Amino acid sequence: MIDRRKFLTTVALGTASAAFLSACGQSSSSGQTGSADNPVTITYTWWGNDDRAERTRKAIALFESKNPDIKVNGNFSDFAGYWQKRATEAAGGGLPDVMQWDLSYLRDYGQRNQLLDLGTVKINTDAFEKSLLPSGQIRGKTYGIPTSTNAFAVYYDPAKLASLGIAEPDGSWNYKEFNAFLAEVGAKGNGTLFGGTDYTGIWWNFNIWLRQNNIQAFTEDGKLGFSKDDLKKWWNLTADLRGTGAIVGEDKATQLLPKSPFGSNVTATEVTWDNFMAGYLADSGAKELKLVPVPSDDPDNLGLFLKPSMLMVASAKTKYKDAAARFIDFMVNDPEVGQIFKTSRGVPASKTQRDGTTFEGTDKLVVDYEKSIEKYLKDAPEPPIVGFGTLESTFKRVTQDLNYGKLTVDGAADAWFKEAEDLIKQNA
């Protein structure tokens, strides 16, 4: 039997000890170089699915065969986990040498001196649109080189629309017409096919709507450029559609993760970036998917822009600056890399790479789409404010709560603004 004294002297202490360690790394000023006999090894990490992993591995193999003095160690994860890993590595001073990067996180790391100023190394940017490069620059320093561009679009599956007897849209629509279209799909889809997902849940779509109404999302000094009323107006756009067949319910969408409802053949349309084409085709098994512009109440201002779909960055602490720069240069400029990725990273940003790539089939659709909206395109957005990644995910989460009926539009706007103001104050 257990006796009291022995038992009680052993006090059980439950701890939620989160080990928050911080350490400092050392940086060396001169980049080390290797030779064919004694190559240097750089690490490279990216986010994406198996398809991208396969393509990236091919590109790395090609790079290594052309640069025998450099070896590249590749590693990848999904998008959400990707940033948690980078945060931990940055705290420990061990970011990979070269990384695929997203615009949303460029300020977080760039302004905090975690990324290498690529202006100090040799990367050829002659073949880039001059309007695109600033999106990788902060306060005159270049932290990221865009690999490719993407633009917002409405995807639809022509076969699904045909089976319901609905005419294909031409993309000249306002929000009312777009809503009516979604509702029609929902009504005819009869519970098995929904119109789309709630398009008000995506930050970038809201950003486009703001541009259509000539409102800036963020001010120069890193504050919000729009009001709570603007946000309420936005979330009210689909108020009548929520809970109907026009929008797939959040309970369904949640279960399909990590696939999207569109990729799972549950919806007929999706509003998102045009470089998701390859992923959607692979997920859904659809024969063909088409792209049309997003709705706008002002037919002359679609609010569209080309965004760097991803950037290449290097760690500020890399020991192999030269090797990192050569790898980045290769990934963004080499025509053969373009042939490997096609449009799965977006449309190649470098003209050298774009011209060296043959686009066929669906890849051509994406390139053609970006050409077709050329006259509506405005300047690429500045890198968003520090902590933007949080705001973006909060935006999505709050819209999900709206769809679950856990929040009203007013409550949702309050919740998001509180988070945003809190964050801006934190980083001030």
Place this chain on the structure above:
Amino acid sequence: MTQSPTLSRRSASAPTPPRKSRRRGADARAGYTFLLPWLLGFIALTVGPMISSLYLSFTNYNLFDAPKWIGFDNYVTLFQDERFLQSVGVTMNYVIFGTPLKLAAALAIAMLLNSKRKGQGFYRSAFYAPSLIGASVSIAIVWKAMFGDSGPVDQGLSFFGINLGGWVGNPNMTMGMMILLTVWQFGAPMVIFLAGLKQIPADLYEAASMDGAGPVRKFLNITWPMLSPVIFFNLLMETIHAFQIFASAYIISNGEGGPAGSTLFYTLYLYLRGFSDFRMGYASAMAWLLVIVVGIITLIFFKTSKSWVHYSGDAK
């Protein structure tokens, strides 16, 4: 839990009371020498980070810049943070309903397995198996598939005319799903219960039978009081364990605590604040608040234990 083996070993090998103080000093030296490797690890890997996280909890720290001292701001902000309050609610729900259910299941199975029957060894292993794999990622994924739309659970219930749809996407059902997952992992407390049951002298039951006591009577008057230290130990451990739920919630909700915040457990929110939002000071404050709350609850358990936990040698 790492504490349980330590505890049981110490209580099992109850040493003879020390007689000579000289012997005692030498013993202590040898003891500490043997403890040293563990002690060093404990100080470097547990105490050190805990102290630094205590400091960080009073700062605004984003991982990149030097921590900025802000006093109790983090702790004050916590109580105005609706998601924090939601995470407290979710976790309390889980602890209050999940822990007793799990212990009841563990005790019931332990009592079934305590009888002398052929193949008991097999059954014991079989019932323990879920706990070996239960905390793993794969089970959380299987769970997610089982409770999805048209998953086995949905179909099984539909067969009986209960149409709930998928549980995974329904904010009102996810807690039930999480609790079922923890109840299913009753193995660890079950093994401890089983060991406790074996310690109860059989002659007590024989005497009770002679006096005409039924099974309920025997349970209430013999099993429960004789087992009470073990029950207390399991209750304490499982409660603490429940507060720390993370992995399964992380997998089932894709690390977001959804749907609609219904699986936003305390540690998950802590993690999101720290590693998604880079608010390490805030996350540290949450961690320390949890340590304090769990400490208080443990203390309350110990205080109330006097009235219902019976140890051998206690005057009754």
